[in-house]
Amino acid sequence: MLIQPRPKRSLLETVLLFEILQGMALTLKRLFSKPVTRQYPDEKRQPFLGFRGKHALVRDPQTGESSCVACLRCATVCPSQCIYIRYHEEEGSGRRVVDRYDIEALRCIYCGYCAEVCPVNAIVLTESYEYSAYDRQTNYFDRGRLLNNWDAFVKESGHDPVAYVNPFWRPRGVDEATLAGPRRRKVPEEWTRAGQPVGRLCRSQDSEVLAEGVQR
Amino acid sequence: MMGTEFRNLAVPVRDGESELFTVQMGPQHPATHGVLKLNLWMDGETVVRCDPDAGYLHRGFEKIAENKTYAQFLPLTDRLDYISAMANNVGYCVAVEALLRIEVPLRAQYIRTMVAEMARITGHLLWLATHALDIGAMTVFLYCFRERGLLLDLFEELSGARLTTTYTRIGGVRQDVTARAMEKLARFVEEFPSRIAEYETLIDTNRIWLKRTKGIGCVSAEQAVQLGFTGPSLRASGVDYDVRKHRPYCAYDKVQFEVPIGVNGDVYDRYRCRMEELRQSALIIRQCLEQLPPGAIVADNAPDLVMPLARPRQPMAGSSLATGYIELVPNNDVYPEGDVYVSIEGSKGELGFYFVSDGGGRPYRMHIRSPSYIHIGGLATVCEGVLVADVIAIIGSLDVVLGECDR
Amino acid sequence: MEPLAIAEKIKNQFPAEVIEVVESRGQVGVIVAREQIGAMCRWLKDEPELRMDHLLALCGVDYVAKNGTYEVVYNLCSIPLRHMIRLRARVPADDCRIDSVTCLWRGADWLERECFDLLGIVFDGHPDLRRILLPEGWEGYPLRKTYPLRLPAEQEWQGYVQLKELSRELSRFDFYSDMLSNQAKAGANEAKK
Numbered sequence: 001m002l003i004q005p006r007p008k009r010s011l012l013e014t015v016l017l018f019e020i021l022q023g024m025a026l027t028l029k030r031l032f033s034k035p036v037t038r039q040y041p042d043e044k045r046q047p048f049l050g051f052r053g054k055h056a057l058v059r060d061p062q063t064g065e066s067s068c069v070a071c072l073r074c075a076t077v078c079p080s081q082c083i084y085i086r087y088h089e090e091e092g093s094g095r096r097v098v099d100r101y102d103i104e105a106l107r108c109i110y111c112g113y114c115a116e117v118c119p120v121n122a123i124v125l126t127e128s129y130e131y132s133a134y135d136r137q138t139n140y141f142d143r144g145r146l147l148n149n150w151d152a153f154v155k156e157s158g159h160d161p162v163a164y165v166n167p168f169w170r171p172r173g174v175d176e177a178t179l180a181g182p183r184r185r186k187v188p189e190e191w192t193r194a195g196q197p198v199g200r201l202c203r204s205q206d207s208e209v210l211a212e213g214v215q216r
Numbered sequence: 217m218m219g220t221e222f223r224n225l226a227v228p229v230r231d232g233e234s235e236l237f238t239v240q241m242g243p244q245h246p247a248t249h250g251v252l253k254l255n256l257w258m259d260g261e262t263v264v265r266c267d268p269d270a271g272y273l274h275r276g277f278e279k280i281a282e283n284k285t286y287a288q289f290l291p292l293t294d295r296l297d298y299i300s301a302m303a304n305n306v307g308y309c310v311a312v313e314a315l316l317r318i319e320v321p322l323r324a325q326y327i328r329t330m331v332a333e334m335a336r337i338t339g340h341l342l343w344l345a346t347h348a349l350d351i352g353a354m355t356v357f358l359y360c361f362r363e364r365g366l367l368l369d370l371f372e373e374l375s376g377a378r379l380t381t382t383y384t385r386i387g388g389v390r391q392d393v394t395a396r397a398m399e400k401l402a403r404f405v406e407e408f409p410s411r412i413a414e415y416e417t418l419i420d421t422n423r424i425w426l427k428r429t430k431g432i433g434c435v436s437a438e439q440a441v442q443l444g445f446t447g448p449s450l451r452a453s454g455v456d457y458d459v460r461k462h463r464p465y466c467a468y469d470k471v472q473f474e475v476p477i478g479v480n481g482d483v484y485d486r487y488r489c490r491m492e493e494l495r496q497s498a499l500i501i502r503q504c505l506e507q508l509p510p511g512a513i514v515a516d517n518a519p520d521l522v523m524p525l526a527r528p529r530q531p532m533a534g535s536s537l538a539t540g541y542i543e544l545v546p547n548n549d550v551y552p553e554g555d556v557y558v559s560i561e562g563s564k565g566e567l568g569f570y571f572v573s574d575g576g577g578r579p580y581r582m583h584i585r586s587p588s589y590i591h592i593g594g595l596a597t598v599c600e601g602v603l604v605a606d607v608i609a610i611i612g613s614l615d616v617v618l619g620e621c622d623r
Numbered sequence: 624m625e626p627l628a629i630a631e632k633i634k635n636q637f638p639a640e641v642i643e644v645v646e647s648r649g650q651v652g653v654i655v656a657r658e659q660i661g662a663m664c665r666w667l668k669d670e671p672e673l674r675m676d677h678l679l680a681l682c683g684v685d686y687v688a689k690n691g692t693y694e695v696v697y698n699l700c701s702i703p704l705r706h707m708i709r710l711r712a713r714v715p716a717d718d719c720r721i722d723s724v725t726c727l728w729r730g731a732d733w734l735e736r737e738c739f740d741l742l743g744i745v746f747d748g749h750p751d752l753r754r755i756l757l758p759e760g761w762e763g764y765p766l767r768k769t770y771p772l773r774l775p776a777e778q779e780w781q782g783y784v785q786l787k788e789l790s791r792e793l794s795r796f797d798f799y800s801d802m803l804s805n806q807a808k809a810g811a812n813e814a815k816k
Contacts, residue, residue, distance in 0.1 A: 001474035003488040006421055019421040026417050027355060036362050048369075050376040050391075077522045079288040111291035111382045116390075117521050125376075271756040278741070279765050283772060314648050441676050441702065444730025457677070457702045554647030557680065557698045557709065568680050570698065581766075583682035583696075593733030622756060 052112045052125040055103050055141055056149035066147060068122040070096035074114035082107035083114060083123075103146065105131075105139040126153040236264055239604070243272045247350045247608045250618030252592065256604065263607060266599035268592050273622035281582040285523040286312050287386055289582075294380035296586065297620040300339035300563045302331040302371065305384040310465050311558035311569035312386050316551060318518060322467070323511040324388040329467040330401075330504040331374065331383060332560070333497040337408075338367050339563030339615075340490050340497075347487070347612035348419060351428045356418050363411050366404055373397045387518025393508075402505050408498045412491060420491075429484035433598050433610035436481060443594035446587050447565025448489040449614050453481030459561040471503040483606075483613040490615075524550065525577035551575055564588055564615050588621040626651035629673060629708045637663055642713065652709040657695075660712045661722040661748075667699060667708070668727055675699040675708065678724070681734035683742040685768045687716045693744055695721055714744055723749040741766040758782060 009018065038045060047053065057066040070087035086100035103123075114123050126149065133139055141149065153159075237260075242253035251272035257265040277296070281289045293308040294301040306328045313320060320328075345360035368378040374397055375383035375390060383390050419425045435445070440453040450457055458475045460468040476492035478485030553575045559568030565587025574580040591614045598614075599607050630644045630651050640663065643654040655663065667675040679698035686692050693714045700707035714721050723746035724731045735746045736755040743764035746752060754761060761780060763770055774780075 001476050001492070003476050003478050003485065003492055005479075009421060014423075019423070023355070023418045023422065026414060036365070048373045048376070051372060052376045073522055077288065079284060079291050109291055110377065110380060112376060113287075113291070113521055271754075271758070274756040276765060279772075282766075317648070439729075442729045444678055444728060444734075455702060462700075462702075462705050463707075554645075555652065555696075555709075556648045556650060557707075559679065566679070568698070570680055570682060570696065572684055581682075581684045583680060585680035585698075589733060589737075590730050593730060597729060 047127045047129060049127070051127045051129070052110045052115075053129040054126050054131050054149055054153070055105060055108070055146060056124055056126045056153055057101065057143065057146035058122055058124055059147050059150050066098070066101070066122055066143065067120050068098050068101060069120055070098045071119060073117045073119065074123055077113045077117050079111060079113065080107050080109050098143070101143040101146065103141045105141055106136060124150075126150070128153050128156060241607070243269075248611060248618075249346060249616055250621075252611070252616065252618055252621070254595075254599075254607065256599075256607070258604060261603050261605075263599050263602055263604055266596050266607065268595050270589070270592055270618070270621050273618050275623065277584065277623040278582055281579050283578060285525065285577050286316070286579065287519065287521050287523050289579075290384070290386070291380065291382045294382055295619055296584065296623065297339070297562060297564060297567070297588070297617045298379060299342045299617060300335035301379055301381045302335035302375075302383055303339070303560065303562045304567065305381060306332045306335075306466065307558075307560040307562060307567045308569060309384040309386055310560060311556065311571060313515075314558045315554070315556045315571045315573055316386070316519070318387045318515050320388060320515050321512040322509050323392075324513045324515075325467045326504050326508050327389050327393055327513065328384060329471065330393075330501055330508075331371075331381075331389075332466065333500045333504075334367055334370065334401075336497045336563040337494060338364050338371075340494050341367075343490065343563075343612075343615045344415060344487075347609075347615075348425075350608050350612045351425065353419050353422070353425060356415055359411070359415055359418070363404075363408065366400075370397055370401055370404070373400075385514065385518065385521070388512070388514030392513050398505060398508075401501065405498045405502045405505070409495060412494050416491065426484070428606075428609055429487060429613070430482060431480070432483045432606045433602060433613060434480060434482045435594075435598055439597070440481060443597060444590045445565070445594060446590070447561065447563070447615075448476075448486055448493060449565060449591060451476065452478030452485040452489045454479055459559050459566050463559070465558070465560055467504065467507075468500075470507065471500050473500050473503075483609050486613040486615075519550065523577050551577060559585065562587060564617065564620065565591065567620075584623055586620040586623060588616040588618070589623075591616050592621050624672065624704065624706050626706065626708055629706065632670075632673070633663070633667070633708075636666060645711075650707070650709060652696075652711050654694075654711045654713060657712045657714050657721045660695075660697075660710070661724060661727075663710070664697065664699075664724050664727050667710075673706075674701045674704055677702050678728040678731055678734075679707065681724075681731055681738065683714075683738040683744050683766070684711075685742065685766065688768060691716050693719060693742060695738065695744060697724070719743055720745045720747055722747050725749055740764075743767065 013019070057068065059065070060067045070085055072085055075081075075083040075085050082104040084100065084102040084104075085098065087096045087098050089095070090097050110125065112125055115125050118124075123146075128149075131139065236257040239256040239258060240253060241256055242248040243251040245252075248254065253269040253272065255267040255269060256263050257267075275295075277292060280292065284292075290305065290308060293304040296304045309328075312318075341360040341364045345357040345364075348354075348356035348360075371381055371383075372378045374393060375381040435443070435449075435453050437453045437455050440450045441455060445453070446457065446459075454477055456475060456477055459465075460473075461475060473496045476489045476496065478489050551573050553573055555570065555572040557568060557570045559566045561567075566585065567587060568585030570581075570583040570585065571579050572581040595611065595614065598610055602610065626649075627644075627646070630641075630653050633653055633655075634641045634644065637655070637659060640655045640659045641653055642656060645652045645654060664675075667673050677700045679700050680696070681698070682696050684694045684696060686694055693716060695712045695714060697710040697712070698707065699710065712721060721744060723735055725735065725746075725748070732750070733755065735749055736752060738744050739746060739749075739752050740754045740756050741764060753759070757765070758780070760782075762778070
């Protein structure tokens with residue numbers, strides 16, 4: 001398709017500055033319409049669900065601690081290698097106990113891989129986006145800070161810390177049946193299996209269920 | 217304090233050029249769209265020789281890629297052409313899937329086509345905004361950003377980030393599109409052509425705009441191919457080359473669209489080509505919305521995000537990655553050996569990825585063919601003999617992003 | 624034209640040059656010797672049946688550990704005839720030289736400079752072979768497999784050393800308390816007035 005040449009201006013249009021007036025008319029029209037900008041610090045914008053912002057370790061409402069099991073999947077997948085985990089194995093049971101869980105937020109590139117691979121929904125990226133600081137130490141999150149981030153997020157957003165689960169934090173590539181039962185948070189029905197907007201479970205075997213859903 | 221040792225500023229001076237006036241434009245110059253530096257040799261106001269100097273934003277992506285798994289490098293592609301990151305995600309994943317022989321489900325292909333076109337629109341809108349701003353038309357900038365903001369909101373809703381999207385995954389996309397987002401997109405596409413008409417009202421026949429763009433920086437068809445130009449910069453010169461038509465990927469062979477071709481190859485034609493492309497992109501998105509099939513969004517044989525590097529030589533009972541070093545052998549059934557070059561039509565031009573796999577979990581070599589790099593390479597030829605003010609118009613019309621150029 | 628047929632044609636035209644034809648993912652790469660690369664590209668470009676007028680990408684690959692060579696990879700495509708082929712010219716590691724193709728494609732200029740910059744392959748006949756992405760005065764070629772990811776401290780590039788010193792110097796500066804004290808000073812000045 002050849003691009004179409006514009007018709008030449010007539011003499012009258014040239015003399016009357018026709019195209020300039022047209023532009024001015026558009027500007028004038030915009031003067032009376034609603035502004036599209038936002039007065040930022042006064043008017044805050046609610047980010048969309050699943051926005052990748054400040055890191056947090058979800059505080060388990062029962063134990064009051066993080067539910068991290070030190071599987072190291074997040075630290076392995078992290079492209080910028082900003083997650084540091086230290087753990088030891090409990091004698092007898094062999095259960096891993098997390099000693100340290102640090103995230104260097106200034107190195108993080110916010111890809112969200114850590115939240116995506118976490119099998120127990122422990123590390124999440126919250127929707128909070130205001131955390132600039134005057135020094136680098138403030139944005140070096142250790143375990144306590146990460147848990148505090150979660151508390152702050154729950155307080156700020158007004159979510160119920162027991163019931164709230166963001167569908168975008170759901171782990172993928174892990175069958176729900178294989179997950180450790182007590183560690184799994186109860187999620188609404190529409191976030192499991194085919195209805196889940198996120199995820200590997202939405203594969204071809206699920207597509208029939210999904211197609212039914214579409215028809216309905 | 218530490219200026220000159222950093223970078224040897226001396227560019228070889230040719231015979232007879234010592235009398236000329238030299239200007240070092242950039243690297244911190246608003247009209248060079250990033251950290252591009254131009255060494256200009258000028259006779260009065262005419263540029264005799266132009267020597268672009270790239271590399272200020274070099275982050276060694278190709279070296280990084282050799283030390284990351286395929287999935288781990290994906291977020292870094294956002295940082296290539298950071299104003300239309302979705303297209304880079306799509307391009308990278310299409311290339312990796314060709315290498316790993318993964319068949320992507322149809323629904324994911326349509327979603328990818330859609331987001332790639334959205335990325336093209338965001339890219340072109342930012343180009344129009346800044347290009348007009350460089351030439352002196354401030355108002356267009358505001359109008360373009362209004363629509364760009366709508367699209368970025370949609371990106372946020374789809375992927376969770378406005379710019380660094382990381383939306384696609386090897387074998388599919390991160391998450392399915394929601395009905396609400398699709399509704400918004402449909403409304404946007406419906407309205408968008410009238411918005412394009414608004415931009416055109418502002419500048420299309422404006423006499424200052426025409427004076428600054430018509431007949432400036434002409435590139436003939438032969439010259440454009442010689443210089444390796446791609447995308448709208450090539451098509452404005454009258455060469456019909458579009459990767460979407462030549463080597464269709466995703467769902468581009470299932471939608472109808474036309475490729476705008478220019479005549480003169482000057483700044484104005486490049487502008488017209490991109491404006492027509494905006495309309496075509498809206499058309500493609502509308503068709504995708506209509507045709508979007510139900511189904512899976514991730515391939516059945518898609519690799520996990522935590523990609524296994526290679527097989528242990530002997531499977532050790534009860535061992536884990538943390539217990540120590542395991543001798544690894546190539547994992548040929550997951551990562552077959554071989555090389556592949558796959559390219560897509562990004563908003564700037566042809567974005568290509570050349571992969572060499574040796575069977576390990578990381579690319580043995582990855583080369584990114586970035587359109588901006590080649591366009592800046594051709595800048596020296598195009599800028600010869602033009603006025604210094606037109607250099608700005610030419611840089612703007614070639615639509616370069618330095619993140620992609622320097623990699 | 625089918626890529627394998629193109630490879631066959633190249634083999635017939637330059638029987639002594641073609642070392643191997645490799646197929647991978649439906650694309651065909653022709654491994655060639657470096658000596659006739661200029662003539663081969665010119666022939667590919669001018670032959671009416673092939674007309675490879677578009678140089679898609681040019682890059683180097685380090686195969687020294689495998690067979691002691693580098694490879695310069697030319698991805699060529701024909702815009703009017705819509706086919707593509709890959710040439711892989713072998714360059715021995717002990718003599719890293721190959722003829723430039725800038726006389727055929729002006730766009731190869733920067734691609735060859737990049738290849739020289741990152742892999743150290745010298746292109747004979749290139750008009751202006753300088754470092755491009757890396758700063759001048761950089762030692763070594765980073766995309767070679769022997770180049771370490773982290774250099775020992777004494778081999779670090781001088782510019783980086785200076786930058787680190789500067790950042791150490793600036794990190795002692797406390798912006799926040801400085802701002803507070805400035806505000807306090809400003810308040811005191813106003814009180815004086």
